[in-house]
Each structure stands twice: as structure tokens, then as C-alpha cells.
Amino acid sequence: MAETPTLVLAGAEEAPLRSLAAYREAGGYLQLERARAMTPQAVTQELIDSNLRGRGGAFFPTGRKASFIPSPDKVARPIYVAVNADESEPGTFKDREIMLRVPHRLIEGCLIAAHAVQSKRVYIYIRGEYLAEYESVQAALDEAREAGILGDVEIVIHRGAGAYICGEETALLESLEGKRGQPRSKPPFPAISGVYSSPTLINNVETITTMPKVLELGGEEYAKLGAPPDSTGTRIFCLSGNVARPGAYELPHGVTVRHLIEEIGGGVPGGRTLKAVMMGGSSFPVMTPEDLDTPLDATSLGRKGYFIGSGVVTVIDDRACMVQFALRAGQFYMHESCGKCTPCRVGTRWLVQLLRAIERGEASERDLELVLDVCDRMIGKCLCVLGDSDAMIVASCVTKFRDEFRAHVEHGGCPFGHDSQLDGLYAPVDQHAHAPAAEAEALV
Amino acid sequence: MSAPDVRSLYDEIQAVRTRYPEGTRSAVLPALRLAQERYGWLSREAIEEVAEALELTPAYCYSVASFYDMFHLEPVGRHTIEVCTNVCCALVNAQAVLSAFVRELGIQPGETTPDGEVTLRAVECLGGCSTPTIVAVDHRYRQSVAPEDVPAIVEELRNG
Numbered sequence: 084m085a086e087t088p089t090l091v092l093a094g095a096e097e098a099p100l101r102s103l104a105a106y107r108e109a110g111g112y113l114q115l116e117r118a119r120a121m122t123p124q125a126v127t128q129e130l131i132d133s134n135l136r137g138r139g140g141a142f143f144p145t146g147r148k149a150s151f152i153p154s155p156d157k158v159a160r161p162i163y164v165a166v167n168a169d170e171s172e173p174g175t176f177k178d179r180e181i182m183l184r185v186p187h188r189l190i191e192g193c194l195i196a197a198h199a200v201q202s203k204r205v206y207i208y209i210r211g212e213y214l215a216e217y218e219s220v221q222a223a224l225d226e227a228r229e230a231g232i233l234g235d236v237e238i239v240i241h242r243g244a245g246a247y248i249c250g251e252e253t254a255l256l257e258s259l260e261g262k263r264g265q266p267r268s269k270p271p272f273p274a275i276s277g278v279y280s281s282p283t284l285i286n287n288v289e290t291i292t293t294m295p296k297v298l299e300l301g302g303e304e305y306a307k308l309g310a311p312p313d314s315t316g317t318r319i320f321c322l323s324g325n326v327a328r329p330g331a332y333e334l335p336h337g338v339t340v341r342h343l344i345e346e347i348g349g350g351v352p353g354g355r356t357l358k359a360v361m362m363g364g365s366s367f368p369v370m371t372p373e374d375l376d377t378p379l380d381a382t383s384l385g386r387k388g389y390f391i392g393s394g395v396v397t398v399i400d401d402r403a404c405m406v407q408f409a410l411r412a413g414q415f416y417m418h419e420s421c422g423k424c425t426p427c428r429v430g431t432r433w434l435v436q437l438l439r440a441i442e443r444g445e446a447s448e449r450d451l452e453l454v455l456d457v458c459d460r461m462i463g464k465c466l467c468v469l470g471d472s473d474a475m476i477v478a479s480c481v482t483k484f485r486d487e488f489r490a491h492v493e494h495g496g497c498p499f500g501h502d503s504q505l506d507g508l509y510a511p512v513d514q515h516a517h518a519p520a521a522e523a524e525a526l527v
Numbered sequence: 528m529s530a531p532d533v534r535s536l537y538d539e540i541q542a543v544r545t546r547y548p549e550g551t552r553s554a555v556l557p558a559l560r561l562a563q564e565r566y567g568w569l570s571r572e573a574i575e576e577v578a579e580a581l582e583l584t585p586a587y588c589y590s591v592a593s594f595y596d597m598f599h600l601e602p603v604g605r606h607t608i609e610v611c612t613n614v615c616c617a618l619v620n621a622q623a624v625l626s627a628f629v630r631e632l633g634i635q636p637g638e639t640t641p642d643g644e645v646t647l648r649a650v651e652c653l654g655g656c657s658t659p660t661i662v663a664v665d666h667r668y669r670q671s672v673a674p675e676d677v678p679a680i681v682e683e684l685r686n687g
């Protein structure tokens with residue numbers, strides 16, 4: 084197989100491609116020109132042909148989503164594009180790399196998407212903590228506006244204020260409308276009724292930034308890259324954790340987890356061995372070592388019960404206590420649950436209480452069953468998938484590391500003691516005295 | 528630091544409102560951010576000022592502010608130190624880094640030093656997982672922070 088070129092981060096391999104002049108030199112904004120010479124339907128067709136799928140986590144076909152947006156003559160309301168730059172899934176840092184290294188390609192993608200759905204207004208919703216990233220995109224936007232590239236399209240950057248749930252598309256729209264970021268029930272889907280009750284195309288930063296490259300190669304050519312037919316093209320994998328060379332690596336879909344960790348990432352350092360992989364993000368089941376040869380594409384992963392999510396591959400070495408890992412993941416979801424629906428609001432807290440009791444050796448064998456039972460009562464029963472996500476990662480830890488969980492019960496405490504790097508870990512929920520399950524403990 | 532903004536908060540908020548369609552509440556988040564940048568935290572008075580500028584009720588603005596982690600409804604220090612404690616940083620050394628700040632500052636996470644200078648917070652994933660531990664010092668990311676780096680960071684803030 085021929086070497087797959089870098090696409091999304093092309094030209095920024097060595098140094099960031101920040102200025103308009105440098106981006107133009109690398110062929111920047113030529114695809115926008117081409118797109119604008121095409122009909123919106125033809126642009127959408129290229130996206131459909133490419134089989135580009137959402138990089139935000141749900142892997143929905145991008146071209147199909149764009150085709151759901153009604154044409155302007157069919158609706159009395161304006162059409163919007165919303166770019167999801169909330170990037171808060173634990174382990175994910177790819178959109179940040181895009182915004183810092185190729186901000187103009189993101190702007191070009193926004194304008195191509197706007198043309199495809201005949202929208203004149205784009206919002207980029209960027210997580211509030213991203214300051215350098217916001218400045219980078221704002222600078223590119225100002226330059227593009229000055230150069231007359233925007234035409235009659237307006238792009239507004241909207242900064243979030245610290246809430247993981249605002250990455251969920253309908254919560255994002257609520258937040259953009261100046262409300263508490265709580266998900267809406269679907270349907271209607273954003274394509275029909277999104278921001279300000281208007282048709283809204285919502286896509287992840289990486290999805291949008293891939294669009295210029297889809298046009299450059301042509302949809303059909305793009306569809307040959309990666310692991311066709313489902314996982315076409317490249318993906319910026321976020322490699323982190325106990326690995327020698329962590330980083331954001333843009334690779335074709337279909338390389339194996341082992342290749343990424345061992346060849347590209349240099350393996351587990353310090354003579355340790357790999358115990359588990361947080362695969363796709365913390366919202367999905369953890370991977371165990373026997374599955375390391377699975378190709379990183381949605382179909383191969385799906386066959387084994389895994390998800391590609393936002394391209395996260397976090398390596399966990401053999402020191403880590405998996406009860407502590409499940410507890411820390413659970414604390415995240417408890418902290419971020421928006422409280423709108425009961426299975427999640429109550430379930431996330433209950434799981435933290437149970438996992439804490441298990442970790443301390445204050446639980447019985449029956450409590451392990453209870454954890455799985457609580458997870459079962461959350462999966463498929465929450466308003467958005469935040470609650471399901473918590474249940475998925477926790478249940479996978481209990482099921483796949485049953486012996487470790489049982490050892491806590493039998494030992495009356497953590498068998499790893501201080502050897503686990505997660506021992507005694509403090510979490511933000513501990514900071515909130517009003518949170519029911521929080522038992523703030525002094526660190527020293 | 529840029530030159531002090533001579534415009535009033537009211538005027539700044541009106542300027543932000545023009546970015547969004549008329550009749551929408553989209554300016555609430557940016558307006559609260561502007562108020563917090565000006566006053567350091569969102570006191571009752573600050574929220575009332577925002578509400579008035581947006582022609583909304585203070586209760587509405589408070590309900591929005593209280594949803595988001597970055598809005599401070601209590602006074603905070605002149606500087607903030609935020610340590611990522613989510614799994615990717617934790618697998619490397621986040622707990623040791625956080626403990627080093629606790630020792631160096633003599634306060635627990637969530638607290639502010641008695642002189643009102645520094646607030647320490649443990650936070651969720653900041654999206655810098657390839658260079659653990661990420662510490663946001665006054666919202667600028669420091670990468671690959673190790674416990675040994677902590678005294679110098681604190682010293683820098685105390686002198687700054």
C-alpha cells in the first residue's frame with residue numbers, strides 16, 4: 084500500500100502553518116475557490132463520495148448529515164453551521180493541534196461547509212479553557228476577513244466556560260443560545276431545528292478541517308485511503324499515558340493499536356508492561372492486551388466491542404489499579420453530569436460511592452454485582468450518552484478486571500498500595516463540598 | 528497586560544451583543560466572561576450589572592453562571608493555578624504535581640492563599656495529554672510540569 088499522505092495537518096509537520104501567506108503558499112483556500120465554483124449539491128456529493136465520517140465521536144457520515152439540511156427556499160429561517168471545538172473528552176487533544184497548527188485550514192473548511200449547506204453564518208464553539216487556541220483561530224479569522232476571503236459569510240467564535248457536556252451537540256446549541264448547557268431531547272435533530280430553532284449543521288473541528296482535503300483529492304480518491312469502505316481517510320490519533328513518545332499522530336485508519344503504541348509511540352517505558360488501553364476516550368470500554376492487534380478502524384474495533392471515539396489511545400501500564408482507574412473515570416462523569424435526567428444524575432454518583440467503597444476495601448462481593456446492575460440501569464436509559472458513557476467504561480473495568488476488583492474485597496483494601504500511580508488521586512468532585520458523594524480529604 | 532479598557536462594562540457588552548441575532552440571549556456567556564475578567568469573580572453586583580446590560584434578570588444570569596466551571600461565584604486569588612488530574616496526566620505524575628503545589632502554597636485544592644494571591648484548583652482534562660502534567664497558570668498552559676518545577680512556578684507568581 085502506498086504511503087498515505089498527511090492531510091489535515093499537511094504543511095504543519097515541522098512548524099505551525101499559521102499565517103495566511105504561508106497557508107496560501109501551501110495551496111490554501113484554493114479548494115474554497117473551487118467549491119464556490121461548484122453547486123452546493125456537488126460539494127455535498129463529494130463529501131458523500133468520500134464517506135468522511137464524524138471525528139467528534141459518533142462517526143456519523145458527514146455528507147449525509149449535510150444532505151439533511153433543507154435548502155434555503157424550503158425554510159423561512161437562516162441556516163447555520165456550528166463547529167464543535169469543545170474538545171473535552173478525556174485523552175483528546177487533536178482539535179487543539181489543528182487550531183494551533185493549521186487554523187486557516189479550519190477556516191477554509193468552515194467556508195466550504197457553509198457553501199455546501201448554503202449558510203451565511205458559522206459559529207465556532209471553543210471550550211473556554213482553550214486560550215492560545217482561541218487566539219490562533221481568531222487571528223486566522225481576522226486575517227481571512229481582511230483579505231476578503233469570507234465573502235458574505237460571517238464566522239463568530241463563541242467561547243465556552245468549562246462544561247464537558249457542552250460538547251454534546253444539543254447542549255452546545257443550548258449553551259450557544261446563552262443557556263445552561265443541558266442536552267435537548269431528540270428528535271428534532273439539529274439539521275432540522277438547531278440553534279435558534281433553525282437548521283444547523285454541526286461538525287467536529289477535525290471533520291470540518293478534513294473537508295478542503297476531500298475536495299483536493301476528490302471524494303472518490305479520498306474514499307480509497309485508510310480502511311475503506313467505512314473508515315476512510317486519516318485520523319489524528321491522540322496517543323498518551325504510559326508510552327515513550329506520546330503525541331498527536333495523523334495516520335490512515337487501519338493501522339493497529341500495537342503499531343501505534345509500539346512502533347510509533349516507542350512502547351511502554353521503564354520496563355513496565357501494558358495492562359490496558361483507554362480506547363476512543365474515557366466514554367468507551369477499555370481495551371485489554373489480547374486485542375492490541377486490532378486495526379484502528381470503526382469496523383474492526385466494533386467487532387470486538389470497542390469504539391474509535393475521538394481517536395484516543397491512552398496506555399495504562401501494569402502499576403495502575405483498575406479500581407482506581409474506574410473510580411477516577413466515574414468521578415469525571417459525576418462532575419460533568421448536567422443533572423437533567425435521573426439515571427445519569429443518580430447513577431454517576433452511586434457508581435462513585437460504590438467504587439470508592441470497593442477501593443477502600445469496604446465493599447462485599449455483592450457490591451460488584453451492584454455496580455454492574457447500576458450500569459445496566461443507565462445504559463440506553465439516559466437522555467444523552469454521557470450517562471451511558473460512564474456505565475460503559477465502569478462496567479468494562481469490572482468485567483475485564485474482575486480479579487482485581489475481587490482482590491480489593493478479599494484484601495479489605497487496594498492490593499497495589501502506593502505502587503499504583505493513581506493511588507490517593509484527588510479529583511475535582513472532591514472540591515465541591517455541596518456534591519453529595521464528595522468526601523473532601525486533605526492531601527497531606 | 529494590555530492598556531486598561533476605558534470603555535465601561537456596559538459598552539463592552541453592547542459590542543458583544545451585535546455578534547448575535549437580535550432577541551437572542553447568546554451574549555450571556557461572553558458578557559459574564561467580560562465581567563469576570565474585569566472584577567476577578569462574579570459577585571452579586573457584577574451579575575446584576577451583566578443582567579442590566581443584557582436586559583435579563585439577575586436570577587437568569589446567575590442560573591447560567593452557576594452551571595459553568597470557569598465562572599467564579601466566590602472571590603478567587605489574583606492568580607489561578609489549575610492542575611489537570613484526569614487519567615492521562617494522573618497516569619504519569621499529576622498527583623505528585625498537585626501535592627507539590629499543596630505543600631508549596633500551604634493550601635488545599637479549591638482554596639486561596641490567605642494573602643489572596645493564588646487560588647489552587649484541581650481540574651478535569653485540559654486537552655494537553657501528550658505533555659503531562661498540564662498546569663494552567665493564569666489560563667496559559669505549562670506543559671510537562673514535574674513536581675520539581677513547582678517551587679519556581681509559585682515563586683514566579685509571587686514576584687509577578
Ligand SMILES: Cc1cc2nc3c(=O)[nH]c(=O)nc-3n(C[C@H](O)[C@H](O)[C@H](O)COP(=O)(O)O)c2cc1C
Pocket residue numbers: 136137138139140141142143145167168169170171172247248249250251252253285286287288290291467468469
Ligand atoms: C457527552 C458528550 C460529549 C461530547 N463532546 C464532544 C466534543 O467535545 N467535541 C465533539 O466534536 N463532539 C463531541 N460529542 C459528539 C457530538 O455530540 C456530535 O456527535 C459531534 O459534534 C458531531 O460532529 P461530527 O459528526 O463531525 O463528529 C460529544 C457527545 C457527547 C454525548
Ligand code: SF4
Pocket residue numbers: 248265266419420421422423424425427428465466467468469470471
Ligand atoms: S445523561 Fe447526564 S449529562 Fe446527559 S442529559 Fe442526562 S443528566 Fe444530563
